[in-house]
Amino acid sequence: MIPADLLQTFQDELRDLLESLDRGLLDLRGAPQDGALVAQVFRDLHTIKGNAAMFGLSDLSDFVHGFETAFDRIRSGAAEVTPEVIRLSLLARDEIPGLVAGQPDTEGRRPAIIAALEAELGRALRRDEDVAEAPAEEAPAPVAQAVGSVLTFSLQGRAFETGQKPELLIRELAALGATDLKADLSDLPGPESLDPAQCHIRWTCRLPATVRRSDVEEVFLFADVSWDLVPVAAPAAPVPDVPPYASEPEPEPVAATIRVPAARLDALMDSVGELVIVEARLTELARQSSDPALLATAEQITRLAAGLRDTTMTMRMVPMRTLVGRFRRLVSEAADALQKPVQFTIEGEETEFDKTLIEKLADPIVHLLRNAIDHGIELPGTREAAGKPTMGNIWLSAEQAGTEVLVRIRDDGRGMNPATLRAKAVAMGLIGADAALTDAQLCNLIFEPGFSTAGTITQISGRGVGMDVVRRTIEALRGTITLDTAEGQGTTVTLRLPLTLAIIDGLLIEVAGERYTLPMECVQEIVELPVERQVQRSGGEFLDIRGQFVPFIRLHKVLDCAAPAAGRQNVVVTKAGEEKVGIVVDHILGTNQVVIKQMSKLHRGVTAVSGASILGDGGVALILDVAQAVALARRRGLAADPSPQKPMTTEAA
Amino acid sequence: MTKTVLTVDDSPSIRRMVALTLGEAGYTVIEAVDGLDGLAKATAQAVDGIITDQNMPNMDGISFIRALRQHPKGQGVPVVVLSTDSSESLKQVAREAGATGWMVKPFDQAKLLAVARKVFG
Numbered sequence: 001m002i003p004a005d006l007l008q009t010f011q012d013e014l015r016d017l018l019e020s021l022d023r024g025l026l027d028l029r030g031a032p033q034d035g036a037l038v039a040q041v042f043r044d045l046h047t048i049k050g051n052a053a054m055f056g057l058s059d060l061s062d063f064v065h066g067f068e069t070a071f072d073r074i075r076s077g078a079a080e081v082t083p084e085v086i087r088l089s090l091l092a093r094d095e096i097p098g099l100v101a102g103q104p105d106t107e108g109r110r111p112a113i114i115a116a117l118e119a120e121l122g123r124a125l126r127r128d129e130d131v132a133e134a135p136a137e138e139a140p141a142p143v144a145q146a147v148g149s150v151l152t153f154s155l156q157g158r159a160f161e162t163g164q165k166p167e168l169l170i171r172e173l174a175a176l177g178a179t180d181l182k183a184d185l186s187d188l189p190g191p192e193s194l195d196p197a198q199c200h201i202r203w204t205c206r207l208p209a210t211v212r213r214s215d216v217e218e219v220f221l222f223a224d225v226s227w228d229l230v231p232v233a234a235p236a237a238p239v240p241d242v243p244p245y246a247s248e249p250e251p252e253p254v255a256a257t258i259r260v261p262a263a264r265l266d267a268l269m270d271s272v273g274e275l276v277i278v279e280a281r282l283t284e285l286a287r288q289s290s291d292p293a294l295l296a297t298a299e300q301i302t303r304l305a306a307g308l309r310d311t312t313m314t315m316r317m318v319p320m321r322t323l324v325g326r327f328r329r330l331v332s333e334a335a336d337a338l339q340k341p342v343q344f345t346i347e348g349e350e351t352e353f354d355k356t357l358i359e360k361l362a363d364p365i366v367h368l369l370r371n372a373i374d375h376g377i378e379l380p381g382t383r384e385a386a387g388k389p390t391m392g393n394i395w396l397s398a399e400q401a402g403t404e405v406l407v408r409i410r411d412d413g414r415g416m417n418p419a420t421l422r423a424k425a426v427a428m429g430l431i432g433a434d435a436a437l438t439d440a441q442l443c444n445l446i447f448e449p450g451f452s453t454a455g456t457i458t459q460i461s462g463r464g465v466g467m468d469v470v471r472r473t474i475e476a477l478r479g480t481i482t483l484d485t486a487e488g489q490g491t492t493v494t495l496r497l498p499l500t501l502a503i504i505d506g507l508l509i510e511v512a513g514e515r516y517t518l519p520m521e522c523v524q525e526i527v528e529l530p531v532e533r534q535v536q537r538s539g540g541e542f543l544d545i546r547g548q549f550v551p552f553i554r555l556h557k558v559l560d561c562a563a564p565a566a567g568r569q570n571v572v573v574t575k576a577g578e579e580k581v582g583i584v585v586d587h588i589l590g591t592n593q594v595v596i597k598q599m600s601k602l603h604r605g606v607t608a609v610s611g612a613s614i615l616g617d618g619g620v621a622l623i624l625d626v627a628q629a630v631a632l633a634r635r636r637g638l639a640a641d642p643s644p645q646k647p648m649t650t651e652a653a
Numbered sequence: 654m655t656k657t658v659l660t661v662d663d664s665p666s667i668r669r670m671v672a673l674t675l676g677e678a679g680y681t682v683i684e685a686v687d688g689l690d691g692l693a694k695a696t697a698q699a700v701d702g703i704i705t706d707q708n709m710p711n712m713d714g715i716s717f718i719r720a721l722r723q724h725p726k727g728q729g730v731p732v733v734v735l736s737t738d739s740s741e742s743l744k745q746v747a748r749e750a751g752a753t754g755w756m757v758k759p760f761d762q763a764k765l766l767a768v769a770r771k772v773f774g
Contacts, residue, residue, distance in 0.1 A: 003673065006666070006669055006670060006673060009665055009666050009669045010666045012665070013664060013665045013666045040710075043663075043708060043710065046708055046737070047663065047664050047708075049737070050664070050667075050737055050758045050759065051664060051666045051667070053737075053758065053759035054666065054667070054670065054758065054759045054760070054761075055666075061759075160728075160729055161722060161728045161729060161751065162722070162729075162731075162732075162748075162751045162752065162753050163702075163729055163730050163731030163732060163753040163772075164731070164753055165731065165772075165774060167774070168771065168772070168774045171774070172771065197728070221754070221771070222753060222754035222755070222771070222772060224748065
């Protein structure tokens with residue numbers, strides 16, 4: 001099976017070859033006598049044919065073969081380039097993408113084009129016999145009956161100069177079962193006439209009866225060897241005075257990697273997930289029984305399960321490299337379409353992502369790259385006027401940071417103007433005219449549905465759908481998206497994503513007698529809720545944490561549960577996107593590792609919950625989606641907007 | 654010690670396939686985009702084997718091998734020529750130019766590895 005990224009390389013190269021072919025054919029129309037152009041076209045076709053055959057696209061390979069043969073006739077001077085030849089060639093060229101995509105040729109158009117090309121060249125082109133892979137195998141004819149044969153061979157000519165290696169031939173013979181190898185040095189000349197490029201040794205060895213003449217031919221396939229194979233009726237007596245050549249076959253190296261169907265990895269991950277649940281249950285039971293042996297065993301199982309989980313996760317990791325071909329093509333096509341020359345740099349291609357994650361990440365990245373070219377990068381003239389190099393720059397980078405992966409899409413384009421964004425947002429009614437928002441918050445408005453500042457809608461982007469979809473996709477992957485921009489200098493979009501989607505570390509909390517899991521990655525700190533720290537402001541309640549006012553929500557209100565009995569309450573300070581929000585809970589129960597179970601179809605409409613987890617005692621704890629819970633609270637007037645007094649700072653990218 | 658193989662081909666797909674296949678088998682693979690580039694790379698560092706395409710811009714495979722064999726560092730390095738031409742005459746030309754082996758395109762990864770092991774060890 002051909003690896004996907006190799007196939008991608010093929011596709012990328014094909015695109016380049018088709019471009020080169022286009023250029024060659026069009027140039028040839030203006031200069032039909034140009035031999036270099038003919039050679040160029042021929043070479044492009046030849047490479048397309050060769051690659052197609054390598055990648056098993058025999059229809060394409062066959063089609064291009066006819067096309068290529070036509071140009072070979074021109075190249076050899078047997079035919080001339082006419083405008084009709086160019087026209088037909090361009091038609092033929094246009095068939096190639098369809099052939100790659102496997103589109104059927106129901107109307108028989110393809111053979112018709114080639115036939116017309118042949119006719120135009122004035123001579124029917126005979127399709128050469130396809131290259132033979134290997135000569136047909138001889139009829140199995142053992143060289144001897146049961147006892148074997150003796151092989152004598154010597155390398156001819158200046159064998160060492162051309163890199164021939166007798167030791168490799170001997171190794172292959174040894175693999176066939178050769179024994180009693182002897183070297184005959186009688187042809188070795190004296191030092192005065194010795195040619196170091198020649199091998200003056202004649203070897204003799206015994207081969208078992210199972211070895212056929214064709215096997216020996218195979219060994220000597222490339223070697224310039226004079227050899228003779230003589231069947232023997234009885235085992236030759238070993239020659240006592242010449243020690244046998246040490247010809248132990250080297251063991252074949254075991255493959256360093258193996259390929260496994262993705263479905264099996266998914267199945268393994270599922271099993272590991274179940275194991276983690278059972279392990280939590282076992283730990284719980286062991287704790288209750290206080291049997292030391294059981295406790296020790298449970299601890300061991302915990303350790304092993306953690307190791308197994310980590311290994312399984314690693315197996316599911318694939319490098320970003322598998323996606324970048326697509327991004328490169330996209331950037332180059334979009335840059336061409338918009339006539340904005342762009343240098344596209346990719347960093348961290350080897351950064352690894354969970355398989356599921358990377359599949360879902362491709363579309364958002366595509367969207368962000370399109371935006372960067374369309375909205376970010378200016379036209380060359382504008383850039384020049386602003387004192388920037390005419391060539392725009394777009395960077396895509398990926399890196400692993402702890403349990404997260406960071407993906408950044410950066411451009412050195414025009415950036416965004418907070419004032420423009422504000423005006424637009426006000427005009428659209430997204431915010432009030434006097435809303436106090438920081439620049440960072442203003443910039444993040446572009447993630448609101450329907451928001452677009454592009455003056456005109458282009459083919460590439462700008463219909464105002466997308467950025468909100470991008471954000472939703474990223475958040476569905478339990479990631480966050482942030483944007484940093486400096487007017488005139490460019491924009492950076494940062495995606496933060498969890499390393500894996502299947503198992504998370506959670507904080508187990510209790511509200512009104514029910515347990516919930518908060519994803520640990522959004523928990524920043526846990527503080528008590530003393531009355532003196534609570535600040536009432538217009539719009540809601542804030543908590544004064546080390547001088548910073550953090551809005552908070554009371555989870556029991558959001559979830560419509562009974563208020564807790566008076567007493568100490570805890571606030572879990574979470575990070576929902578760019579802002580900090582406190583969540584008031586009744587009790588903190590501890591940390592746990594949970595396997596995310598998807599909610600059933602019936603519960604798909606439930607907001608603020610991203611899944612369920614099964615606890616050690618068999619109970620279920622819903623996993624809260626913090627950002628959604630905060631948004632829900634806001635909609636119901638249960639939480640304040642971010643504090644205007646102490647603006648949040650966006651992190652520098 | 655790992656063996657270093659130079660793949661000389663104007664097609665990135667082929668270079669990539671060679672790099673992937675031989676890389677997985679434990680070879681170190683370096684790449685050159687045509688005969689001229691190949692000659693520069695093969696003479697700048699020690700390589701244990703070369704796989705070269707025949708049909709390339711700037712300098713084709715046969716000219717590359719001829720030039721390589723003229724260079725002191727290029728003598729004794731096994732060279733495999735890739736070609737879509739399976740004719741005996743090409744093999745004759747390749748052998749005379751100093752090629753060690755040849756392979757007819759298309760080939761698969763298994764075949765490539767088999768030839769590499771056969772010629773480079």
